[in-house]
Amino acid sequence: MTADAPTRTGHPGLRRGVTLGAAALAWWALYSVNLPFWDWLLGDALGVDLDSRAGGAVHFFLYDSVKILLLLTGIIFAVTVLRSFMSVERTRALLGGKREGVGNVLAAGLGVVTPFCSCSAVPAFIGFVAAGVPLGVTMSFLIASPLVNEIAIALLLGLFGIGPTLLYVAAGLTIAIVAGWVIGRLKLERYVEPFVFETTLRGKPLDPAYGLTWDDRIRMGVEEVGAILRKIWPYLLVGIGLGAAIHGWVPAEWFAAHASADNPFGVLVAVGLGIPLYSNAAGILPLVDVLFAKGVPMGTLLAFMMATVALSLPETILLKRVLKPRLIATFVGIVALGIIAVGYLFNAIL
Amino acid sequence: MHIKILGPGCANCANLERVTREAVDGLGLSATVEKVTDYGEIAAYGIMRTPGLVVDDEVVLAGLVPTAARVTELLSARTS
DSSP states (O other), X not given: OOOOOOOOOSOHHHHHHHHHHHHHHHXXXXXXXXXXXXXXXXXXXXOOOTTSXXXXXXXXXXXXXXXXXXXXXXXXXXXXXXXXXXXXXXXXXXXXXXXXXXXXXXXXXXXXXXXXXXXXXXXXXXXXXXXXXXXXXXXXXXXXXXXXXXXXXXXXXXXXXXXXHHHHHHHHHHHHHHXXXXXXXXXXXXXXXXXXXXXXXXXXXXXXXXTOOHHHHHHHHHHHHHXXXXXXXXXXXXXXXXXXXXHHHSOHHXXXXXXXXXXXXXXXXXXHHHTTOOOOHHHXXXXXXXXXXXXXXXXXXXXXXXXXXXXOHHHHHHHTTTBOHHHHHHHHHXXXXXXXXXXXXXXXXO | OEEEEEOSSOHHHHHHHHHHHXXXXXXXXXXXXXXXXXXXHHHHTTOOSSOEEEETXXXXXXXXXXXXXXXXXXXXXXXX
């Protein structure tokens, strides 16, 4: 009744290096030929007029789908392998005993690098608070984690370059630090369901990052790419489809008239639309890409994206298991205010 | 052997229960498989990512759905 041990022959390290190198080369080759390929196939081989509305929209849809899939595959793989050195358990140990202030900054930073799914927000919340991590510090972690996530960073980097990506990361961290700190100052512990504080942790916690081999980490990376793509492809297709339609049919003048930086309500409307909308960065960024090209200012767009990924109806419903409505409303209100401030700030300085 | 599946009822929890039952049947173990859905009880085990797998009150896996082969390996290590 023993499980077969995997047989390892030759030089596993060398073979792994060659496989990874070949995969990286193939990725780069595909990324490079993406645009010329669709130009050739649609324009030259099929004779589509790429300057026509329908032709431009179809070209945009195909080119953007492949580009975004490639970006996601590459970055999710790399991030998952790097993040396999971190775990929520380690993060909690690092945050234990830290005071507010320093704790908020550390929690927001760890929120970015810790592998974490918002589906685990409730057990993580209980685990942090029951272990003595202050409420505000815990909230900094829970705000930063979805706001500054690898999908958003990957796509921002690919679609807009390093400048807007750094701005986004800095703004996201600031919101997480300040919002968590304010929640801590407000002394809202009485609006946490009492059972959270009564939970006693027994048994020794398992550190899932312990004892992983490089093969394990690479396998986790491949599995994560599959799992995320399976989860987000509908959002991605809807996002790129809408983007393609706007690209082809909505004139830039319309956006200039309704959503320029001169419109004082632009950011407010963007955040108001973004909060109830349930999507993720993969569904939102193709839209953001097109809207930016049509002249909608970056601050408004980043605010829209942040509101969509940081605040979602399903997550707040999940948090109702541990937080009373008053605290949830405060949390949503403070984060929304932070996002609005960031939107106006970016519109003013960019 | 007493096996607990920790999870609030997400798709991954159902998957974990399925592979665990597969492994138990494959090994021919006499084990009880119990689902724990209460958040307080889940958190008490110290896990912060669901689903979790507990064997005889000890957490052996958290935050992922393993393959049936991996569960078989974990369970057989505990029977010998």
